[in-house]
Amino acid sequence: MWVVKGILFLALLVVLVVFFGANSNRAVDIDVFGHEYLDIQIFWVLLLAFLLGFLTCFVMAAVRELRVHAQIRALRRTIQSRDKEIANLRTLPLQDFQPAPAAGVNDD
Numbered sequence: 706m707w708v709v710k711g712i713l714f715l716a717l718l719v720v721l722v723v724f725f726g727a728n729s730n731r732a733v734d735i736d737v738f739g740h741e742y743l744d745i746q747i748f749w750v751l752l753l754a755f756l757l758g759f760l761t762c763f764v765m766a767a768v769r770e771l772r773v774h775a776q777i778r779a780l781r782r783t784i785q786s787r788d789k790e791i792a793n794l795r796t797l798p799l800q801d802f803q804p805a806p807a808a809g810v811n812d813d
Contacts, residue, residue, distance in 0.1 A: 707770070715759055722755050723748075 732744040 707766075711763060711766075718755060718759070719752075722751050725751065 727748065729747050731747045733747055733750060735742045735745055735750065
């Protein structure tokens with residue numbers, strides 16, 4: 706479900722970026738790691754920055770989600786092993802069981 710929400714949120718934000726970028730006909734010069742890009746429309750700069758930010762957040766959320774699911778699986782396995790141990794303890798035969806003598810009773 707979180708993937709569907711993320712995709713819908715992405716679609717909404719893309720529409721907003723396209724709307725704002727389409728209303729701006731400005732061009733910018735960009736220097737990225739020693740490579741110069743001249744006269745690039747600001748629309749493409751905004752779109753690329755948005756997509757990189759979204760992908761970064763998506764990857765981080767997916768990693769967190771996978772860790773949580775792995776932890777849930779580990780906890781479920783622990784619960785199952787403890788439930789099995791409890792069931793085994795309940796079915797153990799009562800060997801060497803000697804009831805305690807009743808209080809106030811003399812064997813003399």
